[in-house]
Amino acid sequence: MEKKKKDTVKRKRKQKPSARELHRPRSSDANATFALLLASLSNTPHSVIFINKCLFKLRRFLLLSQTSMTPLLALLPTLLRSTRPELACRASDIIGAASLVSFDANEEFAFDSETVEGLISLFQSRIRKVLLSACNVVLDFSTTTFAQRQVLKFSALNKLMFVFLHIFNGLECARLWSECDESLHSLKIGIKEDELSLAFLSATVVLINACEVESIPQSLSEAFLRILKQIRVRVSDQEVIKGARKCNEEGRLYKSNIAASQPTGSLSFEVVQRGLFGASDTTSEDFISNYWEVSPFLLSRATRDPDMHDIFGAFVQSLNWNGRVPSLLSSILQHLVACFPIASDEQNILNFLNEVKDRLGCPIIYQQDIRAVKTERQSRKEMHYFRDFHSGCSKEPLYFTFDDVLKCGQAYKEGYTVALRGLEFCYQSIAAIADTLALMFGQPSVGANLYLTPPNSQGLVCHFDDHCVFVCQIFGSKQWTIFSPPSQLLPHLYDNLLGSDINCTKAGRREFFLREGDLLYIPRGFPHEAYTSSAVSDGSPGFSFHLTLSIEVEPPFEWGGVSHFALHCWSENQKRLLLHVAIGIISNFDPSFRKACLTAVVSLPPVVYNGLFQGQRNTFFYLIDKIRTESRFMEVLSSIEVAIQKNEDPFQQIRWLWVLCMEKETSSEYNTNKSFMIEDLLSLCAQHKDKFEAAFLNVKSRFCSEVVFEVVTSNRMLLQKCRNTRKQYINRMFLLHDKL
Incomplete structure (x- = not known):
């Protein structure tokens, strides 16, 4: 009887719904x-x-x-x-x-x-x-x-x-x-x-x-x-x-861990233009026509217009300069936090902030934000005061402590130049100048670095940059030597310049002596070095405090990038990929493809803009003609094959365009595995050479015949997108600094 009762209980339990069934809505x-x-x-x-x-x-x-x-x-x-x-x-x-x-x-x-x-x-x-x-x-x-x-x-x-x-x-x-x-x-x-x-x-x-x-x-x-x-x-x-x-x-x-942004403004174009070139339109016209990316250009205080605006006045006042370098260093350094570089093809600020959110607000990092360096005159080698930082033995970021900040004053006393990167992230007055300058030259952003060099000293060894700079002498004086460029090809932004051979003994040279208030333009690719003297004849102090405003010509806004963008706008069909490779090959030999496209510049005097516009139009059709006459199918195949053998990406030069296309959900070609697509494309070309060569020639012919100059105006939308990303990042960095 007892056993039967237990069986009944078991049967009743089995009949109850499960917990999952009870909780299922x-x-x-x-x-x-x-x-x-x-x-x-x-x-x-x-x-x-x-x-x-x-x-x-x-x-x-x-x-x-x-x-x-x-x-x-x-x-x-x-x-x-x-x-x-x-x-x-x-x-x-x-x-x-x-x-x-x-x-x-x-x-x-x-x-x-x-x-x-x-x-x-x-x-x-x-x-x-x-x-x-x-x-x-x-x-x-x-x-x-x-x-x-x-x-x-x-x-x-x-x-x-x-x-x-x-x-x-x-x-x-x-x-x-x-x-x-x-x-x-x-x-x-x-x-x-x-x-x-x-x-x-x-x-x-x-x-x-x-x-x-x-x-x-x-x-x-x-x-x-x-x-x-x-x-x-x-x-x-x-x-x-x-x-x-x-x-x-x-x-x-x-x-x-959230930081907000602060709206920043720009100085008027008239103010910055007067600060750089004076009130005369002929000076800015002469600069654009004859010096931009061609030759150094000096604006001496002695020859400048007396009505020129002092665009650095607000920055100088914020320093509370009392003539003592150690106090100047301390007042600047103790307020700084790290400013992490943002990729040139980043078009979404939230993506970038998500990557660095756990590091925002951290102390400055050696070799990223600050350096203490000097060049020995005899050995021509750079020496770093913080040798432990320079050893490269650690892969982790090397943060500056408060003690290291104090050591910078001692480094200066021992002949080292203290170099700071990213002043546009720290001072609104500098950010306003940089933002306006970027608009003037049609680029997403302009960087600002500071260099404080003691008397009778040289900071950086002779080198050339991948960006153009305006050297602005704030205090003191400095002697500059600029050499002829080793190549007619301007360097791409972010090119690896380490180990670049600079034979200054055989190159032509020009000397410039900068005093307080002078400005010196140095195009990208021009080797240069600078040093201070122990005594200056005019009685000015022997040290130097200068800013460099760096105009970085991003890859999409070189003429080569404009050519790629024009091809992309003309057709999003996969058949155009081979022509992209052909344009890259030509741009490695023709200097015109490396020049900055200035079609997005704004607020130039009418006479300057009209002349510039016609020159830009002529350049565009010169490039199209080059693409028509010098794009060769076999060179493209060989280039892709060599890249694959070296485990390189033959489309690396248009990575920014790839990222842009990834945002388009309808573009299926960019949603596939890229490396597989490249190898597959090469295999198909080898198997069906005649068919692919005919398609290549057809695409080239149609593109060169149908493309119009007005397509470059579409590039301005990409420029605005990049500008917004950079500006949002700069805005957010302001709130991480104590001193604005």
Whole structure:
């Protein structure tokens, strides 16, 4: 009897549904819950609890099944605007959770304007838990570009910034947070005992990154960024450079690794043009026609227009120069943080920031941000003061400590030049000059470096650069020697120049002596060296403090890059790939393909622009004629074969174009494995040589006959995209520096 009873119990247990079955949502249950929710929507106290329970169940249905959002969309605006905070919070929680789980749900919510408006209306609440819920749902909701645009459309950013300015409790709550590994680059800013402030800060910065900075009201922007700078200054002071940390503070610490951007301006073209060339149009016209990428050019203070604008005045005033070099070094170095180089083909600032987010705000890095170097006159070799850094034995970034900063003063006393990279990231006055100069020469950005050289010393050994520079003598004086270029071909940006043979004994040379206020232009590819004297006849100090403004001609904006871009715009068919290789081969021999295309320059005097435009047009058709007459099928095949044998990419020179095409979802040719495609293409060419040669000649003939000069204007869109990426990065770096 006992055994029979046990068997009965077992049978009953087997008949019970499994846990999975119990928790699996059914559409009938979801529909019933939705019906009950709809019937119960009222402001009566007894219905609130029931509605909350219905929402809880509905949330579960939405997350664990494919239940449609459409019925809920009819109720969400009412729930979000409810005077009952628990209902508004529950409704916003549903939006945030469903948006993270399902892209389709995120899209449905974003498309419904009333739901988005209801969500933004939560920021009008004075209840902390409603505000916190609203911030969290904005963070969850803004995981897609479309949702970001929708919340921005309804002024979410303005409301976030406005509320943040009113709820932030003050600087006493800000702390510095160190992750458990306690590495120098793991420092974060935290806000103690104030989760709401941090939520608003995080949501605000997410939307700042997604919007055009010009759309932010100036009053809100200035107030918001002022607080962010104060937070940064308070929590860091000199702790980052010293490597000091604060962790395990009493109480709870909410941490964040987010940095916001600060809108930067440009100086007017007239101001920068007068600062470089004077008030006369003939000087700038003469420079563009006869010196740009052709020959050095000196603008001496003695011969400059007395009405020329001092474009570096604001920068000089910010240094508080008192005539003592050690204090100058200390005041500059103690405020700097590392500025990581951004790839030339990076067109999405969020991609780059995601790569370096854990290193933002770390101390300056030797050989990346700072160098202390001198050249021995007899041996003609560079020596680095920080030999341990220069040994190359460590693959990890070598951060400067506070003690190393102090040693720079001693290095200067021993004859070493202190060189700093990236001043456009640190000083708004320099950034404004650099940005305007980039526009003047049709390039995405201009870099700015600082060189402080003691008397009777030489910093860098004789070398040439892959970019053009304007040497701006701020204090002191320096002797420059510029030699004839070793090749007619201008170097590409990012070419490996190490080991380049520079025989200065046989090259022609020109001497230039720069005094305070002088400017010297040096084209890329021209070897040069500079040194200071122990005494100067005119009584000026023997040391030198100068800036170099580096005009980096990015590959897409050389004439070779313009040719590739014109071919891409003419046809996106895969057959054009062989012609891309042919253009690359020709550009390795014809100097015209290496020249900068200046069709995107702006605000030149009409007479200068008209002459420039005609010259650019002539250059374009000269290149097209070169492509027509010198593109040879067998040379292309040989070039691809050699590249494969060397394990090189025959399309490396148009990597930027490849990245651009990857953004087009309809371009299937770029979604395939590239290395496989190259080898497959070579194999097909070998098997069907006559057929592919005929196709190559046909593509070349049609392209050269049909392409028009106006296609170069399409290149301006790519230029603007690159400019936006660089400018956004510079904007974000400002808030990581104490001194702006």
